Structure formats: structure tokens, C-alpha cells
Amino acid sequence: MNHVPAPASITGTARPRLVVIGNGMAGMRTVEELLSRAPDKYDITVFGAEPRVNYNRIMLSPLLSGEKTFDEIVINTAEWYQENNITLHSGDPVITIDRARQTVITQNGHEIAYDQLLLATGSDPIMIPLPGKDLPGVVTFRDVDDVDVMLKAAATGGPAVVIGGGLLGLEAAVGLQARGMSVTVLHLAGHVMERQLDPSAGYLLQQELQRRGINVITGADTGEIIGIDCVTGVRLKDGTMIPADLVVMAVGIRPNGRLAAASGLTVERGVVVDDFMATSDPAISAVGECVQHRGQCYGLVAPLFEMAKSCADRLAEIAAGGYAGSVTSTKLKVTGVDVFSAGDFSGGDTCEEIVFRDAGRGVYKRLVLEDGRIKGAVLYGDTSDGAWYFQMLKDGTDITSLRDTLAFGQAFAGGSAGNPKDAVAALPDDAEICGCNGVCKGTIVNAITAKGLTTLDEVKSHTKASASCGSCSGLVENLLAFTLGDGYEAAALKPICTCTDHDHDSVRHLIRAQGLKSMPAVMQALEWKTADGCHVCRPALNFYLLAAWPGEYVDHAASRFINERVHANIQKDGTYSVVPRMWGGLTNPRELRAIADVADKFDIPTVKVTGGQRIDLLGVKKEDLPAVWADLNAAGMVSGHAYGKSLRTVKTCVGSEWCRFGTQKSMSMGVELEKMTWGSWTPHKFKMAVSGCPRNCAEATIKDFGVVATDGGWDLHVGGNGGIHVRATDLLCKVTTEDEVREYCGAFMQLYREEARYLERTAPWIERVGLKHVQDRVVEDAENRKSLFARFLKSQETAQIDPWAERAKDGVDAHEFKHLVAAE
Amino acid sequence: MTDMLNWIDVGPVEGIPLQGARTLQTRTDRIAIFRTLDQQVFALLDRCPHKDGPLAQGIVHGHFVTCPLHNMVFSLETGQAQGPDDGCAAKVEVKIIEGSVHVGLTPSQMGKRHEG
The missing domain is CATH 3.50.50.60 (FAD/NAD(P)-binding domain)
Incomplete structure (x- = not known):
């Protein structure tokens, strides 16, 4: 225990006695404020639980990291207490307040009388009641x-x-x-x-x-x-x-109101005080983290200091407006990491927001505005304007005239980096721009400068960049613009949505070139204009990330359309349809019995055969889905993915197994293709069919990938569509063996997965890039075909998990299938 | 009006998926309770004014939800349809008290289904 006695000449006078319980920042700031107002008004005694003088608790972090020593974080030295005639009892906490007699009693049995008592007992750290929490260490x-x-x-x-x-x-x-x-x-x-x-x-x-x-x-x-x-x-x-x-x-922390509660003061979450920091007993005030003011408890230093002023006014009997609550701001005290937040940044009725991202400098700023005033701010990477925003927030400054440049800060000097050109400019020279022909940024920039190229076509002919599928032409245009400066007018590319200026193809390229592996990473690096995108860009980004980083990217359920999120098809009345997989359109009595039983058990109103040779159970209630799947799983069936931008069905005719005209085993070929490709996500739905002879009973020539058997082997067809715009397939090539059918199929699907835009079926994709491009990549270039196929199989390793079983057995996304219920 | 509401505690905010929604069945209708990226909670009746689409099943972005049936976008703050579309989804009062979501139900929405 440390004891700093006040000089004897002063004690014992008839001044009113102020006793302060708590030698922390709030209590001592109140004493300092009081001394500055009325230096000799009270005879002051301070009790502290810690055996040392008062120190700056918010400096514990630099103390831990070694950036400061204890002496450097001491606020008030022992001399200060003496100079101000304050008696300090540290390490001897007060354990009882006797309000009737107006005394406090310490652990060591000292009893001291007060006229005014100030509680500044602070808060306790929350200990989660985990097993082992009391272990040393x-x-x-x-x-x-x-x-x-x-x-x-x-x-x-x-x-x-x-x-x-x-x-x-x-x-x-x-x-x-x-x-x-x-x-x-x-x-x-x-x-x-x-x-x-x-x-x-x-x-x-x-x-x-x-x-x-x-x-x-x-x-x-x-x-x-x-x-x-x-x-x-x-x-x-x-x-x-x-x-x-x-x-x-x-x-976290919890206000320490134990002593107050034990002495009968009103304590809710904290010790309840009015605007003048008086508790329910007018002789007792409270400040700091232990109090609850207007329903609010605070854990930051700024509000404590504001409370200290109001409390000092009251103790000094100075008429003032009182404490009206605090708007707080936070700064992380870690060297080299700039994080700032203030006010209410969660938005709300009539709020609008400004989002500013500078990927190059790692800066993110979000300002929430209401009625032309700043309501909240989050800053990362550059917090130099935090104080400026915070001041305007507290003052309620009308920022209407500043709005356009507000995000650039107080020292706005013009110009921001918010466009696709800068994203390309930021790429390293060895970043690959054209994947088809393996051309990197440096090669293109050199060609533009050395050969004086000024158009996209010239770059195509000199470097072969964007000369194949053309999906990188947006990037090449931006490289031209960036290399040639203002002299170049890039062709306008349609952005994905209003959340960004980037088009689909550029986003796909930049995801790979910059190694962007999560949705926030893409939105930050490519300077998205909204905090979390919209229903147009989020599903697209989710697919692009999944396709670029198989096994690594974690699927983002909230960015999927409802059907893919709950693995069933939503119907007009909000019920769902369930289509179990039947490989190649084949089934058996056991599966049919299970389907019939499920339909009976769950009162499923409609059972229908689909165009893709499956059985559709329509009108299933959402909450019944996991149980329906469990029963279907038990009979050996898995999800049919009838709801996904994914491999749907492989339709087959009976082929040479039964048909007297059949030339090849189309059923087993179809089953093999479906076993290989099920579970894969694609830009849009992907349908296949295998016909056992050129009579083509499986209608393979209006499928995304169609296989038609001939006497000598298999014809492979691509890009067919039976929808609004019926399009017959193009013949990709002829092959002879079943292994070749598998390899070409996987390679074609992978090319489609890597190059087509989200929600672009194979038919418009092939019309856009040309059949020749697909043939060059899949048929002519055997090495490329093999590597496409290898990438396809690699991504299938983590894709072929039955989503129904995960939900029926393992409780994945259980919240999706249960209504909320009232607590109690 | 709000003083006539019966406030029902439907459990912790974390019970609602981020950028998602869950539903509460009342005696008369179903309520969709949304949780946005910035940790706010909103509630609308779970049917769009266009074709009764279940809004709780839509994609949540910013303070908006996109109806799963026909991609109409509604403000979670006001229920108002956005862009060229007309219509307004009915707003339901909701608030967070100490981390729990409380939904304000009208007397007609209250019923035996919530007792017990």
C-alpha cells in the first residue's frame, strides 16, 4: 500500500470533505477540473484499488509494446497529490459506503467521513465463463x-x-x-x-x-x-x-457498479446519473465508465473527460448546462495502422453515403450523410481527415457545398483514382493481359511506344493481345489510354452495374492478375462505388471468384440468388420444387418408391416429368426441404441442381444398349459425362445430351454440349439452345473414343467457365467469340485442351459435394429453413 | 401508433444472417426481418406489392432487397420500390434492445402462435 498524506497544516480545517473512490482517469480528471475551478473548496481524499499513482490507462498498449515506459504514462505523480493537498490511499480499496453516516470504510478498516462522495470505480473486463479461465496464464x-x-x-x-x-x-x-x-x-x-x-x-x-x-x-x-x-x-x-x-x-468491459449497488444507489447497467453526474443520492456523484447516463455507458476516454467537466461544475457549485452525452470517435492505437471511426456509420432512414476507395494506397473512406450533415465516418489507411470530419459531425456543419469533394479530405487538391484505367496502370509489367495468347502488360506497352500503335486493331495485329476471344480488349484499350495519355479515346465498355465502372471481362482478368480472392478484396481493389454491391454484381463476382480460385474461395451464400442459396427452385407462391438427380435420365424402382413416399409424406401436390428427363416435386414448403432431402438422400439420390447456373442434366436416348438402330452406348456415355460434370458452377445453366445414333432422339443439337454417336465414333456439338431464340449447335469436331468425349467435354466446359460472362449462355458466347476461337483452344491445341481439362477436374475435386446432404445431415445454413420464433 | 404495438423478442441479431433475412409467422401474415452489412435490422411484410414475392428470400444489398421473383428492388427503410417500378412493401416496426431483435406487432397480428 502506498500512502501519500496531505500536509498536516491543511488537514483538519473545516472545509467540506470530498472523498473520491477510484484513482483512475475519470476520477482524477474530475479532481483536476475541480481544482481549476475552486482550488481550496474541498478537503480531498482519494482511494485507489491499484497500488500505484494515477496513470493513463489508454497508454497500456504502448506500454505493452515497449513504445512507452510506466513513468511516461503516469499522469499524476506523488508530488502532484502533495502539492494539491490531496490524501491518496492506493492499494486500499473502499469496501463499504455508509450513506446514513456519510462515511466510507476501506479494506484495511479505515473509516473516513465525507460531505461529497465521488464514485469513479470504472469498469471490469468481461471474463467469459469458459472452462479453464482461472488457469495461470x-x-x-x-x-x-x-x-x-x-x-x-x-x-x-x-x-x-x-x-x-x-x-x-x-x-x-x-x-x-x-x-x-x-x-x-x-x-x-x-x-x-x-x-x-x-x-x-x-x-x-x-x-x-x-x-x-x-x-x-x-x-x-x-x-x-x-x-x-x-x-x-x-x-x-x-x-x-x-x-x-x-x-x-x-x-469487452462491464461498468463496475457493485459498490454503488451495495449501498442502495440506483444501478442499472451502470450507476445511473443525471446530467450533472449526480446519482440517486445527492451527496454522491459518479463519473467515468461506471456510470449510465441517459441510458448510455461509455468505454472511451473522451466522454469521461466531458463528464469530468460537468461533475466539477456541480462540485464547485457553478451553474452550467450539464452533460448532454457524447458522440464518440475511435482510433486504433497501433503504430502504422490508421483506423478511425466516428458517430453512427450504419446509415438509416434518409441517409446517403459516400464511399471512396483508393486501392493503390490501401485507403477506404465511408461517410454517412443525413440532411446535408455528416452522421458517421469510417476511415482506413488515411485517417488524416478524421478530426476534420469528426468536428463537422459534432458541430452539425452543413456540408452541402463540400459534398462533391468531401471524400478527398480537407486538403483536397483535385483528381482521384476511381476509374478502370488506373487499375490497369497499377498492374506490374509481367501481369498477363491476354490469357489466350500469353501476352503480358509490358509487351503491350512496349509495342505501343516502340511501334507507335494507336488503335486496338493495331495492338491485336502486332502483339496478338485480344486477338482471340477478345475478352481482354477492355484492358488493352485502357492500356492504350494509359500509355498514350489524353490522346486516346477508349471505346465505351458496359460496366457490370452502377456499382462499378468495370466491365465483366476486365473484372475477371483483374481478379486473376491482382490475385483478388474475396468479395471485399475485389470491391476494394477495383474501387466499387457501393459498400456491398447489388443483386447484379454480387452473384457475378461470386461466380468469377469461385471459377478463379477453386477450393480456395469460400462461396458467399448471401451473394447467391435464392434458388442457389437453398438448392431448390422458388415457385410463384413461395414454395419450392425439388428435382433429384437421375444420372443420364435413368432411374430404378427403389428411387421411384422413395420419390413416391416423399410425395405422400410431405403432401407434395404436383409430381411432374421434366424436359431434362427428371422428376420434379413441386410445391414443397421451405421448412420441409431438409427433411425431403434426407429421405431422398437415404434412397441414394443427390441434388439435381435444377436450380443452378451449373450443370443441369445429361439427357440420353437408350442407344445401342436397347435400340435396334443404336450405334453406341449413349446411356452409359451420358451417365459418365454426368458423373464427371455434376456440381460444377458455370456462367449460366449448362445442359447436355447424348444420342446413340444420328436420329438424335435425345435432341443433342439444341444443348450446350451435345454428343451424337455415329458408326465410327462421336460427333461433338456445342452452343445449342432451345429457349426463346432456338439455336442449333455448331459441330465442334468428331472424335472416336469415349475418353476423348470426356476430355473434350471437360475442356469445353472449362473454357466456357473461364471466358464467358456471368449469365451468358454458350450460344451467345460462341456467337460473340466465334466458333473458330473455341476450336482453336479446344480442338487444334491439344496441349491447351489437356490443361483446360486438368483445370476442370481440379475444380471438380471441391465442387462435387452434395448440397442436400450437407443441409439435411450436417445442418449447414439451418437458419434458412427455420422461422424465427418469439423468445421466452 | 407505435404505442399500440406489442413488442416481440425474436432473439439475438446474430440469428439473422448478415446480408440476409429470416421470417416471423404471425397470426395474420409473415414478416421478413433483414440484417444489412452495416449491422442494421429492418422489417417488411414478407410479400412484395407486385406479385406477393417472398422478400425474405431476396438478395440484400445496402439498405435494399431485390425480390426473388421479378428482381424489383425495395428500400428496406421505407418499403418503396426503386427505379422505374411502382409500389410499396409494408413496413414493420423493429428495434434492437441489448442485442436482441424486437418486432412490433399489431393486435391483429398477435395470436396464439406466439405464446409458449
Whole structure:
């Protein structure tokens, strides 16, 4: 215990006695404010639970990381208490308030009388009641003692786990990493700092932390802390084990109103105070994190300081307006990471937003406006204008006249990087622009400069870039514009939607060239103009990412059309249809019995045979879907993908197995093709058929890929369509063996998956790029065909998982199939 | 009007998928409760004014939802159809109290289905 007695000459006078419980930032700031107003009004005694003088708690992070020492974060030294005639009892906390007698009693039995009492008991870190939470090596991040434990653990440099990816947790993680520990952050929500940041900024922050070597796991639900004598690891509820010599629990704080509640003051979430910081007892005030003011509790320093002023006014008996609540702003205190958020950035009625992204500098800014005023702001990468925005937010400044340039900041100097040309300019010289002919950016730029090229056609003829499928012509045009400057007028390309200026083909190329592997990454790097896209661009991006990074990209359910999200077809009345897969259109009595039983059991009103040789169960209630699938799965059937932009059906005729005209085994060929291709996602639906002879009973010549048997082998047809615009197929080539049919089929599908635009069927795609382009890539170039086929098979490795079984058995997306119900 | 509502707690915000929705069946209709990327919650009756499309099944983007039947886009804030389309989906009162979603039901929407 440290005791700083006030000089005896002053104590014992008849001044009113002010007792302060809490030697933290809020309590001491109130005392300082009081001293500046009425220096000699009170005889002041301060009680602190920690055995040391008052220090700046928000500097714990730099203390941990080693950027500051304890002396540097001390606010008030022992001398300060003496100079101001304040008696300090540190390390001897008050345990009882006797309001009737107006005294406080400490742990060590001291009883001291008060005329005015100030509660500044702060808050407690929340401890999740996990098994193992009391093991040595499990700490919170709240005071200097916690930092001491963390520094001792860091001295041996082992692994550390931080539970909680909020402001404090991330600061702890960065500090521990700076001290040489290998740190994993476990965060329950979908992105870090979700209270302060929107998902886009959260994503950028997570990228930066991971770049620094901090492992961040989001959606991580901690199950228990493992260890016998001391902590050795953390186990997640999904079974993942993460070793740890140190576990820091940083999941939030809770106002400490225990003493107040025990003495009968009104305490809800915190100690309830009025605008003048008075509690329900007029002789007792409260400030800081322990209070609840107008229903609000605060955990940041700025509101505490504002409360301190109002409280000091009251104690000094100065008439003032009182405390009206705070608008808060947050800055992450990590060197080199600039994150700022302020106000309400969640939007709302009549709000509009400005989103600014500068991929080159890693900057993201989002401003939420209402009635011409800033309501909230999230800044990442460049927070230099945070204070400016925050001031205008607090002042309610009318920004109508600034609106157009607001996102560029206070020192706006003109010009922004928000167009496709800059995306191309930012690519390295060895980035491949034309995948068909293997031409990289440097080659094209050199040709433009060295040979004085000025048009797309000239670039095509000199470099072969965009001379094949043409999907990179947008990029080449932008390269011309960027190399030639203002002299070049690029042909206008249609953007995907109003969320972006980029067209489909450019986005696909840039996803691969820049290694963009998630939806937020694409939207940031290509400077999307909305926070989360729309129903047009999101499904397209989801497909492009899936096609570019098979097995790596995690499918984004919320970006899929309902049919693909719940793996059934929505009908006009909101019910669904279910089509089980019947390979090649073949079925058997067991499957038919199961289908009949399902139809009976779930009162399915309509059972119909489809055009693709399947059985369709129509009118299934959404909540019945998992049970219907479970029964169909039990009979060996899987999803028929009748709802997807994916391989639909392979229709067959009976072929030489039964037909007296048949020349080849079309049924088994169809079954083999369907087993190879089912589950693959494509730009639009993809239908196949196999006919056993040129009579073509399976109608293979209006399919995306049609196979027609001949005496000598198989004719392969592509690009047919039986819809509004009936289009007969083009003959791709003739092959002789079944293995060739499989290889050409997979290669063709993969070319379509890699080159066609989202929602473009094979028919318009082939008309756009020309049959010759497809033949060049799939037929003439055997090596390319083999590599397309290999890529197709590779992506199938992670695509052929039955989505019905995942939902029926494993409970995937269970929320989709259950209504909400009232709690209680 | 709001003081005539019966507020029903339908559980934590996290029970609704991000950029998604879930439904609450009342005695008279079905309510779609949406959660947007910026962690806000909105509610509309789960039928579009065009062809009674189940809005809860649509793609949620910004403060909008796109109807799954015919791609009409509705504001979650006002229920108003966007762009060239006309019509308004009925708005339902909803608020978050300490992390739980509370839906304001009219007396006629209240019924035995919620008790127990």
C-alpha cells in the first residue's frame, strides 16, 4: 500500500470533505477540473484499488509494446497529490459506503467521513465463463498488473492467443507480437472491430494484421481453455486446437457498479446519473465508465473527460448546462495502422453515403450523410481527415457545398483514382493481359511506344493481345489510354452495374492478375462505388471468384440468388420444387418408391416429368426441404441442381444398349459425362445430351454440349439452345473414343467457365467469340485442351459435394429453413 | 401508433444472417426481418406489392432487397420500390434492445402462435 498524506497544516480545517473512490482517469480528471475551478473548496481524499499513482490507462498498449515506459504514462505523480493537498490511499480499496453516516470504510478498516462522495470505480473486463479461465496464464488487458503478466510470458516468446478482436484485443495482439510472441486472435464476429468498423474496413485491417504475422480467425467460437497447472492452449467449439502459453481475454468491459449497488444507489447497467453526474443520492456523484447516463455507458476516454467537466461544475457549485452525452470517435492505437471511426456509420432512414476507395494506397473512406450533415465516418489507411470530419459531425456543419469533394479530405487538391484505367496502370509489367495468347502488360506497352500503335486493331495485329476471344480488349484499350495519355479515346465498355465502372471481362482478368480472392478484396481493389454491391454484381463476382480460385474461395451464400442459396427452385407462391438427380435420365424402382413416399409424406401436390428427363416435386414448403432431402438422400439420390447456373442434366436416348438402330452406348456415355460434370458452377445453366445414333432422339443439337454417336465414333456439338431464340449447335469436331468425349467435354466446359460472362449462355458466347476461337483452344491445341481439362477436374475435386446432404445431415445454413420464433 | 404495438423478442441479431433475412409467422401474415452489412435490422411484410414475392428470400444489398421473383428492388427503410417500378412493401416496426431483435406487432397480428 502506498500512502501519500496531505500536509498536516491543511488537514483538519473545516472545509467540506470530498472523498473520491477510484484513482483512475475519470476520477482524477474530475479532481483536476475541480481544482481549476475552486482550488481550496474541498478537503480531498482519494482511494485507489491499484497500488500505484494515477496513470493513463489508454497508454497500456504502448506500454505493452515497449513504445512507452510506466513513468511516461503516469499522469499524476506523488508530488502532484502533495502539492494539491490531496490524501491518496492506493492499494486500499473502499469496501463499504455508509450513506446514513456519510462515511466510507476501506479494506484495511479505515473509516473516513465525507460531505461529497465521488464514485469513479470504472469498469471490469468481461471474463467469459469458459472452462479453464482461472488457469495461470489467462489474463485480461485492463491494468499494469495484466501487462506485467503479459510481459513475463512474452519473455519466453511462445504462442499467445487473444480472445476478442475488438479495439483492445487487437492492441494487445500487436503489442505481444512486437514482444516476440506468435499471436492468434480469435474473434466471434465475421470481421474484426465490428462495433467500430464496417466489413470493408474490417477486411483491410485484418489483411494488414495478417501481413504483420498475426493470425486472425473470425467466426471463432471458443470452447475451452486447456491446461493443467497453467494454460497450454485454447480449443474452439469446432474442435480446432491452438497452442498458447498466454491467453488474453479482451472481449469487452462491464461498468463496475457493485459498490454503488451495495449501498442502495440506483444501478442499472451502470450507476445511473443525471446530467450533472449526480446519482440517486445527492451527496454522491459518479463519473467515468461506471456510470449510465441517459441510458448510455461509455468505454472511451473522451466522454469521461466531458463528464469530468460537468461533475466539477456541480462540485464547485457553478451553474452550467450539464452533460448532454457524447458522440464518440475511435482510433486504433497501433503504430502504422490508421483506423478511425466516428458517430453512427450504419446509415438509416434518409441517409446517403459516400464511399471512396483508393486501392493503390490501401485507403477506404465511408461517410454517412443525413440532411446535408455528416452522421458517421469510417476511415482506413488515411485517417488524416478524421478530426476534420469528426468536428463537422459534432458541430452539425452543413456540408452541402463540400459534398462533391468531401471524400478527398480537407486538403483536397483535385483528381482521384476511381476509374478502370488506373487499375490497369497499377498492374506490374509481367501481369498477363491476354490469357489466350500469353501476352503480358509490358509487351503491350512496349509495342505501343516502340511501334507507335494507336488503335486496338493495331495492338491485336502486332502483339496478338485480344486477338482471340477478345475478352481482354477492355484492358488493352485502357492500356492504350494509359500509355498514350489524353490522346486516346477508349471505346465505351458496359460496366457490370452502377456499382462499378468495370466491365465483366476486365473484372475477371483483374481478379486473376491482382490475385483478388474475396468479395471485399475485389470491391476494394477495383474501387466499387457501393459498400456491398447489388443483386447484379454480387452473384457475378461470386461466380468469377469461385471459377478463379477453386477450393480456395469460400462461396458467399448471401451473394447467391435464392434458388442457389437453398438448392431448390422458388415457385410463384413461395414454395419450392425439388428435382433429384437421375444420372443420364435413368432411374430404378427403389428411387421411384422413395420419390413416391416423399410425395405422400410431405403432401407434395404436383409430381411432374421434366424436359431434362427428371422428376420434379413441386410445391414443397421451405421448412420441409431438409427433411425431403434426407429421405431422398437415404434412397441414394443427390441434388439435381435444377436450380443452378451449373450443370443441369445429361439427357440420353437408350442407344445401342436397347435400340435396334443404336450405334453406341449413349446411356452409359451420358451417365459418365454426368458423373464427371455434376456440381460444377458455370456462367449460366449448362445442359447436355447424348444420342446413340444420328436420329438424335435425345435432341443433342439444341444443348450446350451435345454428343451424337455415329458408326465410327462421336460427333461433338456445342452452343445449342432451345429457349426463346432456338439455336442449333455448331459441330465442334468428331472424335472416336469415349475418353476423348470426356476430355473434350471437360475442356469445353472449362473454357466456357473461364471466358464467358456471368449469365451468358454458350450460344451467345460462341456467337460473340466465334466458333473458330473455341476450336482453336479446344480442338487444334491439344496441349491447351489437356490443361483446360486438368483445370476442370481440379475444380471438380471441391465442387462435387452434395448440397442436400450437407443441409439435411450436417445442418449447414439451418437458419434458412427455420422461422424465427418469439423468445421466452 | 407505435404505442399500440406489442413488442416481440425474436432473439439475438446474430440469428439473422448478415446480408440476409429470416421470417416471423404471425397470426395474420409473415414478416421478413433483414440484417444489412452495416449491422442494421429492418422489417417488411414478407410479400412484395407486385406479385406477393417472398422478400425474405431476396438478395440484400445496402439498405435494399431485390425480390426473388421479378428482381424489383425495395428500400428496406421505407418499403418503396426503386427505379422505374411502382409500389410499396409494408413496413414493420423493429428495434434492437441489448442485442436482441424486437418486432412490433399489431393486435391483429398477435395470436396464439406466439405464446409458449
